[in-house]
Amino acid sequence: MPPSEQIAETPGVDQLICFALYSASHAMNRAYKSHLAPLGLTYPQYITLTALWEADGVTIGTLCTRLMTETSTMTPIVKRLEQLGHLTRKRGTEDERQVFVHLTKSGRKLQDEADTITRCIIADTNVAHAKLDKLVSEISAMRDSLIQNNQ
Amino acid sequence: MPPSEQIAETPGVDQLICFALYSASHAMNRAYKSHLAPLGLTYPQYITLTALWEADGVTIGTLCTRLMTETSTMTPIVKRLEQLGHLTRKRGTEDERQVFVHLTKSGRKLQDEADTITRCIIADTNVAHAKLDKLVSEISAMRDSLIQNNQ
DNA sequence: TATTATTATATCGTGCACGATATAAATCAC
DNA sequence: GTGATTTATATCGTGCACGATATAATAATA
Numbered sequence: 368m369p370p371s372e373q374i375a376e377t378p379g380v381d382q383l384i385c386f387a388l389y390s391a392s393h394a395m396n397r398a399y400k401s402h403l404a405p406l407g408l409t410y411p412q413y414i415t416l417t418a419l420w421e422a423d424g425v426t427i428g429t430l431c432t433r434l435m436t437e438t439s440t441m442t443p444i445v446k447r448l449e450q451l452g453h454l455t456r457k458r459g460t461e462d463e464r465q466v467f468v469h470l471t472k473s474g475r476k477l478q479d480e481a482d483t484i485t486r487c488i489i490a491d492t493n494v495a496h497a498k499l500d501k502l503v504s505e506i507s508a509m510r511d512s513l514i515q516n517n518q
Numbered sequence: 519m520p521p522s523e524q525i526a527e528t529p530g531v532d533q534l535i536c537f538a539l540y541s542a543s544h545a546m547n548r549a550y551k552s553h554l555a556p557l558g559l560t561y562p563q564y565i566t567l568t569a570l571w572e573a574d575g576v577t578i579g580t581l582c583t584r585l586m587t588e589t590s591t592m593t594p595i596v597k598r599l600e601q602l603g604h605l606t607r608k609r610g611t612e613d614e615r616q617v618f619v620h621l622t623k624s625g626r627k628l629q630d631e632a633d634t635i636t637r638c639i640i641a642d643t644n645v646a647h648a649k650l651d652k653l654v655s656e657i658s659a660m661r662d663s664l665i666q667n668n669q
Numbered sequence: 670t671a672t673t674a675t676t677a678t679a680t681c682g683t684g685c686a687c688g689a690t691a692t693a694a695a696t697c698a699c
Numbered sequence: 700g701t702g703a704t705t706t707a708t709a710t711c712g713t714g715c716a717c718g719a720t721a722t723a724a725t726a727a728t729a
Contacts, residue, residue: 392543493663
């Protein structure tokens with residue numbers, strides 16, 4: 368062992384948490400794509416619908432908070448989902464700045480497929496349920512720390 | 519406890535591994551942004567440079583394999599890094615279809631900042647080193663399973 | 670109550686990300 | 700060796716993702 372040996376000089380891309388997230392996120396996007404293409408949905412549109420299945424009749428701002436995106440991202444997604452007939456947008460009467468989003472029958476019907484898709488994806492991860500739950504909370508905690516330390 | 523109780527009917531967006539990755543990946547992107555903006559780099563450009571610091575003089579195809587992206591993504595990134603003066607693109611002489619990418623002095627110099635940036639980001643995750651290494655390998659393994667089961 | 674500031678959403682510009690297609694070079698088949 | 704196929708990269712179209720800015724409505728303040 369030479370005395371000048373350098374340990375972990377600059378880590379390769381594979382050792383970086385940023386690349387792990389970057390590449391895994393893209394892989395997940397692609398995995399969903401095969402399930403969503405037949406439904407005519409994109410991955411961000413599907414995630415938006417998932418939030419609405421959980422809580423319908425919310426404002427654009429609430430969706431942004433929940434999905435941690437900007438209005439400049441959410442407004443176009445919601446407009447496309449409206450054009451697809453999966454939701455309606457209605458200005459608030461009390462506060463006319465707000466836009467309330469409501470699922471249509473078509474948008475609610477899509478939830479029927481969701482459970483099957485989720486099960487397929489989880490199977491494809493090759494991670495056991497308990498371990499996956501732990502992974503979700505660890506990744507979420509890390510995300511929240513990053514957000515907090517970046518304010 | 520009613521007999522018809524439904525356990526984990528449809529999971530909320532926060533329980534889904536897809537949303538954990540989606541939101542954490544965006545949070546990571548934003549965290550890097552504050553460090554990269556002064557350098558005039560975007561996050562994907564920085565990741566591409568990281569791959570080049572590890573192995574220089576490679577083809578576009580090798581970069582695509584390494585970073586798990588398509589040429590339609592990588593070609594424009596490499597071209598922008600070329601315009602910024604951080605690398606050069608040279609057609610292969612033996613096989614003229616190939617394009618070899620070489621870092622310039624400017625591109626190599628940027629590595630000086632990398633270690634500091636990585637340390638800041640890791641600190642911001644609030645995850646201990648050993649646990650972070652484990653997280654990286656778990657996320658990477660999951661990514662590889664998703665890719666394998668999606669062929 | 671005017672004026673100012675804040676808030677909710679929308680728009681615009683840039684840069685990914687990727688499927689589909691194009692192009693040209695290399696390889697294969699005969 | 701000529702035609703068919705494969706391979707490496709590039710181009711194009713669509714949809715995010717986000718910062719900066721715009722717009723209009725509400726709230727705060729003088």
